[in-house]
Amino acid sequence: MNEQTHMLDIDNLHAKVEDKDILKGLSLSLRPGEVHAIMGPNGSGKSTLAHVLAGREGYTVTQGGVKFRGQDLLAMEPEERAAAGVFLGFQYPVEIPGVTNLYFLKAALNAQRKSRGEKELDAADFLAYVKQRVKQMQMDPKMLHRGVNEGFSGGEKKRNEILQMLVLQPSMMILDETDSGLDIDALKVVADGINAMRGPTTATLLVTHYQRLLDHVQPDRVHVLADGRIVKSGGPELARELEEKGYAWLQPQKAA
Amino acid sequence: MSSLEHYARAFERLPASARTDARRGALSRLLELGLPTTAHEDWKYTDLSSVHELAPDGGDIDGEAPARLDADADGVDALNAAFAGGGLQLDVPAGSHRAEIIVAGGNGHRRHHVRLGRGAQARLRLDVQPHAAFQTVVLDIELDAGAQLTMLRLQDAGADARHLTRVRARLGRDTTLDLSTVDLGGRLSRHDLVVDLAEPGAQVHLRGLFVASGDGHIDNHTRFDHRAPHGTSRETVRGLARDAARGVFNGKIVVHPGAQKTDSEQRVANLILSPKAEINAKPELEIYADDVKCAHGATFGQLDLTALFYLRSRGLPEADARALLTLAFAMEPLRAIPDADFRREAIGRVSAHLGASIEEMS
Ligand SMILES: Nc1ncnc2c1ncn2[C@@H]1O[C@H](COP(=O)(O)OP(=O)(O)OP(=O)(O)O)[C@@H](O)[C@H]1O
Ligand SMILES: [Mg+2]
Numbered sequence: 298m299n300e301q302t303h304m305l306d307i308d309n310l311h312a313k314v315e316d317k318d319i320l321k322g323l324s325l326s327l328r329p330g331e332v333h334a335i336m337g338p339n340g341s342g343k344s345t346l347a348h349v350l351a352g353r354e355g356y357t358v359t360q361g362g363v364k365f366r367g368q369d370l371l372a373m374e375p376e377e378r379a380a381a382g383v384f385l386g387f388q389y390p391v392e393i394p395g396v397t398n399l400y401f402l403k404a405a406l407n408a409q410r411k412s413r414g415e416k417e418l419d420a421a422d423f424l425a426y427v428k429q430r431v432k433q434m435q436m437d438p439k440m441l442h443r444g445v446n447e448g449f450s451g452g453e454k455k456r457n458e459i460l461q462m463l464v465l466q467p468s469m470m471i472l473d474e475t476d477s478g479l480d481i482d483a484l485k486v487v488a489d490g491i492n493a494m495r496g497p498t499t500a501t502l503l504v505t506h507y508q509r510l511l512d513h514v515q516p517d518r519v520h521v522l523a524d525g526r527i528v529k530s531g532g533p534e535l536a537r538e539l540e541e542k543g544y545a546w547l548q549p550q551k552a553a
Numbered sequence: 554m555s556s557l558e559h560y561a562r563a564f565e566r567l568p569a570s571a572r573t574d575a576r577r578g579a580l581s582r583l584l585e586l587g588l589p590t591t592a593h594e595d596w597k598y599t600d601l602s603s604v605h606e607l608a609p610d611g612g613d614i615d616g617e618a619p620a621r622l623d624a625d626a627d628g629v630d631a632l633n634a635a636f637a638g639g640g641l642q643l644d645v646p647a648g649s650h651r652a653e654i655i656v657a658g659g660n661g662h663r664r665h666h667v668r669l670g671r672g673a674q675a676r677l678r679l680d681v682q683p684h685a686a687f688q689t690v691v692l693d694i695e696l697d698a699g700a701q702l703t704m705l706r707l708q709d710a711g712a713d714a715r716h717l718t719r720v721r722a723r724l725g726r727d728t729t730l731d732l733s734t735v736d737l738g739g740r741l742s743r744h745d746l747v748v749d750l751a752e753p754g755a756q757v758h759l760r761g762l763f764v765a766s767g768d769g770h771i772d773n774h775t776r777f778d779h780r781a782p783h784g785t786s787r788e789t790v791r792g793l794a795r796d797a798a799r800g801v802f803n804g805k806i807v808v809h810p811g812a813q814k815t816d817s818e819q820r821v822a823n824l825i826l827s828p829k830a831e832i833n834a835k836p837e838l839e840i841y842a843d844d845v846k847c848a849h850g851a852t853f854g855q856l857d858l859t860a861l862f863y864l865r866s867r868g869l870p871e872a873d874a875r876a877l878l879t880l881a882f883a884m885e886p887l888r889a890i891p892d893a894d895f896r897r898e899a900i901g902r903v904s905a906h907l908g909a910s911i912e913e914m915s
Binding site: 385 | 857858859860862863864865866867868869870871873874877878880881882884885888
């Protein structure tokens with residue numbers, strides 16, 4: 298495989314948190330247009346991977362590296378990664394009382410546009426732009442005037458992550474359990490949002506525990522992450538197999 | 554003890570008509586007590602030595618003698634009683650409404666008195682002289698049964714200004730005192746709020762914000778005395794300190810014997826934005842009644858790192874993300890100010906002070 302054709306190229310990534318090794322040699326590549334799913338037991342390192350990719354502090358990469366469109370992703374600040382097109386949908390979205398969703402979305406989009414040398418949107422244009430996406434996510438427009446995720450239910454927070462994604466139009470989406478805690482209708486709306494972002498120039502990494510999301514968003518590849526490494530990869534049928542059999546049969550051999 | 558002679562000399566310079574017996578009595582009390590020093594528990598963190606030597610400025614003092622000195626008056630009360638000009642003397646008649654904002658400010662030391670008759674309602678802004686070398690402002694408030702007073706005390710004083718304010722309120726039956734305080738400036742800024750919930754059903758709501766910057770010092774001391782049943786007190790205070798500034802908050806709540814069904818809540822949160830900045834905040838709760846509901850809590854911290862990462866992961870540069878979180882923290886008590894004009898003014902001044910553009914934040 299030619300590196301140039303990769304959108305995201307994770308190579309032998311080792312990372313630790315507070316002296317605890319979590320990622321232990323993880324390799325994974327996505328080409329433009331692809332959707333990959335990552336499944337795996339609790340505590341296996343899925344969110345750690347997502348956080349390392351987005352640039353959260355507190356993680357130390359001890360070996361290996363990550364290229365995003367050929368660039369050294371790990372050398373970039375979180376906001377630079379965002380402006381370059383990386384988006385992390387949080388497993389646990391953060392509440393920020395006192396900052397409205399509208400202000401937050403506009404500040405984020407304009408900061409990204411500014412750093413890419415694009416023209417910032419004025420208030421009126423932005424409002425029209427964002428309202429259309431609020432509608433697409435079947436959310437109440439009043440949410441725009443509430444604090445970011447303030448008092449939102451678990452499902453509303455996940456919807457809000459996808460709304461942010463639709464507003465920011467990233468090219469590399471890392472969605473960490475965005476499907477958890479959604480009812481059937483919300484799952485459909487969220488899946489539609491993810492599919493709307495699918496295209497020849499974008500790629501998506503879906504972290505999930507459930508087949509039901511993958512019924513709506515067909516992955517090209519499915520990987521199993523266990524104990525900090527990819528222990529098995531396959532096509533969409535792997536997810537169904539995992540749903541039936543669990544992970545036990547895949548536990549990494551403690552090789553010498 | 555340093556010489557207090559300059560007080561006596563300044564007193565003799567007052568116009569003859571101002572040198573009343575009452576003022577002279579206050580002067581001798583001042584000469585006896587001096588201003589408080591850091592040896593006094595209530596003044597542990599606030600050092601007045603920079604104003605000890607200052608000769609009081611008579612300002613636009615006139616013959617009217619300010620009010621009585623209580624037996625427990627301290628040097629600040631005595632200084633104010635000896636040198637304060639008349640200030641605002643307001644009596645809002647029973648049942649009437651004063652919707653316009655009454656402003657109490659002025660030069661020199663000031664003493665104001667506001668009384669609301671039965672069922673009266675009023676709005677009051679208490680100001681200080683923003684460039685005073687040293688000003689004391691004392692306001693006594695009396696609320697008769699059913700009266701409601703909504704107040705804003707906002708100081709955005711110059712970097713060399715020094716102020717001491719003291720607001721004392723006596724709340725009658727079923728009265729409400731709604732007070733919002735914002736402290737943004739000054740070299741030395743000390744504010745005492747003493748509320749006496751003297752009769753049943755009285756309520757006091759305090760929302761406070763201080764932002765201590767530069768080498769400023771902002772100290773708020775509050776004391777709520779629940780002396781009668783069914784009283785309610787709510788106190789939400791946020792403090793920020795940056796640069797090499799210091800903030801102090803002391804919130805004392807005393808539930809006296811017999812003040813059953815008291816419902817009291819005090820929430821204090823502080824944000825320290827630089828390694829040289831400091832905040833000392835202390836809740837003090839004394840409860841001598843058994844059937845009461847009292848909750849209080851104080852937190853100290855830096856900005857929430859998870860929230861900071863969330864904002865940055867969406868593309869906000871780190872400095873902008875920090876500024877936004879700081880602003881949101883500061884705005885929390887102000888967003889709840891019920892009076893729309895006061896709310897707008899407080900939010901506008903604070904956002905200008907913190908250098909943020911706020912139009913769409915709320
Ligand atoms: N700050 C931290 N300090 C110590 N250990 C941590 C810290 N953060 C994560 N861990 C540990 O790292 C391991 C991987 O956590 P991670 O959140 O990546 O798992 P996950 O695969 O996302 O799990 P889940 O499916 O439950 O979301 C866990 O054992 C977790 O306890
Ligand atoms: Mg996780």
